[in-house]
Structure formats: structure tokens, C-alpha cells
Amino acid sequence: LCILCLKLQGRTLTGLLPPCSLYSRTGICCAGCGGTRALECLLRGEWLQSARYHILVPYIAVADGVFLLSPLLRRIAPRHFCLRPIHFYLAALLTLGQWAVRLAMTWAGFPIF
Secondary structure (H helix, E strand, C coil): CHHHHHHHCCCCHHHHCCCCHHHHHHCCCCCCCCHHHHHHHHHCCCHHHHHHHCCHHHHHHHHHHHHHHHHHHHHHCCCCCCCCHHHHHHHHHHHHHHHHHHHHHHHHCCCCC
16 A cells, blocks of 8 residues: 555655665665565566565565465465475575675676666
């Protein structure tokens, strides 16, 4: 609803929120950089672009979808659709991996966004 109101006003979520202070001051991205842009892309249906900005946003969208559908899915396959610690470890690994790649790209002189 908030995104729809911003859209009707001709504003974006990235224009509403302040930029990353670490990136603004040092040019080094933090582990959360790109999350807002990723959310906007995801809401527009651009899944691949969203993953490019921040891999955790589409991962959480899929995990939330499975979690919301889990009562139905558990009837189909009872042991396969429940939240386990591995899902959190995978989210942390994806975030740290993407952050490491971005840092390497920054140090090599490639644009990250």
C-alpha cells in the first residue's frame, strides 16, 4: 500500500530513504546495500534485477511464499515444507557471498550498481 501511494505521487522508495552512509562516505558498500532497489524491482516483477541488487530480497520473498503456503504444502509433503535453521544459514551465506563479490568488484574498479 505504501509503494502504491508513493507511485501515485510520482515518488520512489529509493528517493524517500537516505542513501547508505558507509557507501556515501567511503565508496565501500555494506552488506545491505542495494536492498531498497532490490525491493522496488521485486515489486515491479523484475526478479533477476532484484537478485542483482541484493540476493536476499528475492530469497526472502520465496521463503515467505513457502511459509505462507506451508499449511497447504504440509498436507502434500509433511516433512519437506517447514522452516529449518539451514534456511537462515543459507540467507547469511548468500548475503556474505554477494557482499564479498561486491567488495572485490569495487577494489577491481568495476561499477557495482
